[in-house]
Amino acid sequence: MGVALYLIFVWVPTETNQGAVQRILYFHVPVAWGSMLGIFVVSGSSFMYLWKKNEKWDRLAVASAEVGVIFGGMMLLSGMIWARPVWAVWWTGEAKLTTALILFFIYVAYLMFRAYFPPGAQRQRLAAIIGVIGAVDTPIIYFAANLWSQAHPPIVTGPAADAESTLGSDLGTVLMASTLAFTFLFIFLVQIRYKIRKSEDDLVELKRASSASVLTGAN
Amino acid sequence: MAAILAMSLFVSVSQISSAEHEPPISGIVVGVETDDNGNLTRFAVSDSTGVVTTFTVFDGTEFGLENQAGDRWVSTQGEEPTESVRRLRDHRERFAPITVTFENGTAFSVVEREEGKLESNLGYLFAVFAVTWALFFAYVLYMGRKQRVLQHEIAKLKRSLDK
Numbered sequence: 001m002g003v004a005l006y007l008i009f010v011w012v013p014t015e016t017n018q019g020a021v022q023r024i025l026y027f028h029v030p031v032a033w034g035s036m037l038g039i040f041v042v043s044g045s046s047f048m049y050l051w052k053k054n055e056k057w058d059r060l061a062v063a064s065a066e067v068g069v070i071f072g073g074m075m076l077l078s079g080m081i082w083a084r085p086v087w088a089v090w091w092t093g094e095a096k097l098t099t100a101l102i103l104f105f106i107y108v109a110y111l112m113f114r115a116y117f118p119p120g121a122q123r124q125r126l127a128a129i130i131g132v133i134g135a136v137d138t139p140i141i142y143f144a145a146n147l148w149s150q151a152h153p154p155i156v157t158g159p160a161a162d163a164e165s166t167l168g169s170d171l172g173t174v175l176m177a178s179t180l181a182f183t184f185l186f187i188f189l190v191q192i193r194y195k196i197r198k199s200e201d202d203l204v205e206l207k208r209a210s211s212a213s214v215l216t217g218a219n
Numbered sequence: 220m221a222a223i224l225a226m227s228l229f230v231s232v233s234q235i236s237s238a239e240h241e242p243p244i245s246g247i248v249v250g251v252e253t254d255d256n257g258n259l260t261r262f263a264v265s266d267s268t269g270v271v272t273t274f275t276v277f278d279g280t281e282f283g284l285e286n287q288a289g290d291r292w293v294s295t296q297g298e299e300p301t302e303s304v305r306r307l308r309d310h311r312e313r314f315a316p317i318t319v320t321f322e323n324g325t326a327f328s329v330v331e332r333e334e335g336k337l338e339s340n341l342g343y344l345f346a347v348f349a350v351t352w353a354l355f356f357a358y359v360l361y362m363g364r365k366q367r368v369l370q371h372e373i374a375k376l377k378r379s380l381d382k
Contacts, residue, residue, distance in 0.1 A: 021340030024347050070358050074351045081347045085340045087314035088247035088265035192362050199369040206376040213380060
C-alpha cells in the first residue's frame with residue numbers, strides 16, 4: 001500500500017485535463033473493484049454453502065459482505081467527491097452510478113436480513129440465496145458505461161476496455177499497482193472479519209454448552 | 220476640460236486592458252436559457268471550484284462544440300441560434316466541459332474545454348483520501364475491539380466450563 005501511495009502522489013505525472021483531482025481514479029477504481037470482488041465472493045461462497053452446507057462458506061459470505069459494504073460505501077463517496085469538480089454535481093441518475101448504488105443496497109439488504117432474521121439454518125439458507133442473486137448486478141455495473149454511453153467514462157481496464165479508452169502506460173501501471181494493493185487490503189480485512197465470525201460462532205457454541213452443563217447440574 | 224478628457228480616456232483604456240486580460244472560464248454547463256422562439260439568450264457554467272458564472276450571447280458568439288461521437292460543429296449564434304441551445308444542453312447532459320472566452324459577461328467563444336489547463340482541486344483529493352481512510356481505520360478499530368471482547372467472553376466461558 002505504501003508503494004501504491006508513493007506512485008499515486010509522487011511518481012505518476014499529473015493528468016492534463018483534470019489536474020490533481022484525477023488522482024482520485026487510483027483510489028476510486030480499486031475500491032470499486034473491491035466492492036465487486038466482494039459480491040463475487042459472497043455469491044460464490046453462498047453457492048458453496050447451499051451445496052455443501054458447511055458453516056465456513058457462510059462465514060466467508062458474511063465477512064465478504066461486510067468488507068464489501070465498506071468498499072461499496074467508499075466507491076460511492078469517492079465517486080461523489082470526484083464528480084463535484086468535474087461534473088459540477090454530487091450525484092446524477094446515470095446508469096453506472098445507479099447500478100453501483102444498487103450494489104451497495106444489495107450488500108445492505110443482505111446484512112440487514114442476517115441481522116434481523118432469527119438465527120438458524122433457514123436464515124443462512126435465505127441469506128445465501130440473496131447472496132447468489134446479488135451478483136447479477138456486477139456485470140451490469142461493469143458494462144453500464146459502455147451499454148448506455150452516458151456521463152461516466154468508458155471502461156479503462158479489463159476485457160471490455162477498448163484501445164481508445166485504455167489508460168496510458170504510466171497511469172495504467174499506477175492503477176494496476178493500486179488495485180493490487182487494495183485487493184490485498186480486501187483479503188486482509190475479510191480474513192480478520194472471518195476470524196471474528198468464527199469467534200462469534202464459538203461463543204454461541206460455548207454458551208450452549210454452558211447452559212447444558214447448568215441444566216445437567218440442576219438435574 | 221482637458222484633464223477630464225484625459226482621465227476618462229485613462230479609465231476607458233484601463234477598462235479595455237483589464238477586459239482583454241479576463242481569463243477564460245472552463246467548466247460544466249449547468250443552465251441554458253432561451254427566448255420564446257427557442258433562441259439561446261443565456262447559459263451558466265460551473266467551474267471546478269463550484270462557482271457558477273452566467274454568460275449572455277450575441278450574434279457574433281462563436282461555437283466549436285463536439286457531439287458524443289466527436290463530430291465538431293462550428294458556427295455562430297447569429298447563424299444557428301437554436302442549434303447552440305441543443306449543443307449546450309447536450310453538453311450539460313453529458314457533463315462535457317467547455318471553455319468560454321468572454322468580456323463583461325458576454326461570451327465571445329464557446330468551445331470544448333481546452334486541454335493543458337491544470338486546475339488546483341487538491342481540496343477534493345484530500346477529502347477523498349481523508350474520508351475514506353478514516354472509514355477504513357474506524358472499521359479496523361471496530362473489528363479489533365470486537366475481537367478482544369469476544370476473546371475475553373470465550374476465555375471467561377471456558378474457565379467456567381472447566382470448573
